[in-house]
Amino acid sequence: MFSNLFENSVLSIELTNFCNCSCVMCTQSQMKGHARGFLSSEIFDKLLKEIVDNDLCFDKLIPFGLGESTLHPEFFDFMEEIFKINRTKRYFKSIDIHTNGINMSDELIKLFAEGGGGLSTLSFSIDAASEQTYFNIRRNRNFNNMIKNIQNVIRKRKNPQDPKIILQFIVMEENREEAPLFLNFWKDFLNQNRLDFQVNYDWNPPMIKDTIFFKRLNPVKHEEISKAEKIHYNVVENLGLIEKKTENSDRAVESREYRGEKRRYPCSGPFKYVMVNWEGEVTVCCIDTLRELSLGNLKNNTLQELWWSKKNHEYRLAHISGDISSMDKCLKCNNLDSPEISKKEIEKYLKKFGFKDYMKYLGDL
Numbered sequence: 001m002f003s004n005l006f007e008n009s010v011l012s013i014e015l016t017n018f019c020n021c022s023c024v025m026c027t028q029s030q031m032k033g034h035a036r037g038f039l040s041s042e043i044f045d046k047l048l049k050e051i052v053d054n055d056l057c058f059d060k061l062i063p064f065g066l067g068e069s070t071l072h073p074e075f076f077d078f079m080e081e082i083f084k085i086n087r088t089k090r091y092f093k094s095i096d097i098h099t100n101g102i103n104m105s106d107e108l109i110k111l112f113a114e115g116g117g118g119l120s121t122l123s124f125s126i127d128a129a130s131e132q133t134y135f136n137i138r139r140n141r142n143f144n145n146m147i148k149n150i151q152n153v154i155r156k157r158k159n160p161q162d163p164k165i166i167l168q169f170i171v172m173e174e175n176r177e178e179a180p181l182f183l184n185f186w187k188d189f190l191n192q193n194r195l196d197f198q199v200n201y202d203w204n205p206p207m208i209k210d211t212i213f214f215k216r217l218n219p220v221k222h223e224e225i226s227k228a229e230k231i232h233y234n235v236v237e238n239l240g241l242i243e244k245k246t247e248n249s250d251r252a253v254e255s256r257e258y259r260g261e262k263r264r265y266p267c268s269g270p271f272k273y274v275m276v277n278w279e280g281e282v283t284v285c286c287i288d289t290l291r292e293l294s295l296g297n298l299k300n301n302t303l304q305e306l307w308w309s310k311k312n313h314e315y316r317l318a319h320i321s322g323d324i325s326s327m328d329k330c331l332k333c334n335n336l337d338s339p340e341i342s343k344k345e346i347e348k349y350l351k352k353f354g355f356k357d358y359m360k361y362l363g364d365l
């Protein structure tokens with residue numbers, strides 16, 4: 001039902017909300033004194049059963065939320081189970097795994113390097129080119145071990161680009177000076193191994209091959225977004241990935257600029273981004289780390305009950321009408337103007353659920 005109605009539907013499952021470091025993302029999850037923990041196997045099994053029993057298909061599965069998924073004691077078993085069901089039928093067209101690359105047993109490296117089961121990309125959060133910077137950001141001394149693990153997976157893949165490897169560097173104040181070193185180190189390694197790759201910097205670039213990826217930091221605090229955008233912009237400009245501007249070269253590209261004075265475009269989150277957190281709560285995007293837009297919990301309801309609930313219809317209709325005044329999280333979010341949902345998809349949704357009165361809002365988009 002998800003991928004029948006919408007393109008690029010995503011199911012994201014947070015296996016844990018903590019990590020073995022103290023990077024920005026980990027600090028965010030601890031910001032409001034959140035409890036820490038692992039997704040229970042009961043919720044995991046219940047979710048997978050619902051998917052199989054009801055033939056729920058998604059374009060993408062991301063078994064990841066705020067924390068480091070490989071720390072989950074059942075990570076290997078969960079992944080095996082997912083690959084297994086996905087071999088019988090493509091419930092997930094692609095599976096993207098995100099990891100810091102530290103806890104990788106030989107068994108896990110083998111599982112990833114073998115490919116198959118829909119595993120499409122393996123994204124490594126590296127964020128540094130030296131042990132010292134890595135330590136400053138992560139507060140651990142695993143830099144060399146992590147590099148070795150990543151290189152092992154790359155070399156042991158049965159087929160190049162299967163899965164595709166993303167070498168990620170989230171640009172921040174603490175590492176911005178190392179961006180050129182990072183680029184050269186991984187360029188040299190990939191060239192030595194005769195691998196085809198791309199260098200990318202955009203918010204959500206197409207991962208068509210192995211990628212060295214300079215990603216923008218996405219701070220939880222709204223007031224920090226502009227600063228993060230500015231640092232990112234300057235770094236990618238200095239790397240020569242975007243054209244150098246002669247005027248205003250220190251300014252960030254703000255997402256709102258893309259649409260000028262037009263009203264904000266509906267966010268695709270409440271339509272096609274299902275986020276299940278480690279406690280079983282379902283929300284509508286990965287940005288909602290503090291669960292302000294929670295739809296309820298899988299302990300009490302099925303995924304379909306929550307996803308097609310009155311509450312989520314209200315979220316979608318608010319985005320369609322342009323009146324999101326009751327959704328503070330969305331009001332302050334900078335992700336609204338990326339048109340990842342087409343007018344055609346919105347129209348299909350309105351017709352299917354009988355909200356034809358809202359068709360009038362489509363004209364403004």
Ligand code: SF4
Pocket residue numbers: 267268269270284285286287288329330331333334335336
């Ligand atoms: S606008 Fe932002 S906070 Fe709201 S659903 Fe979309 S991504 Fe999430």
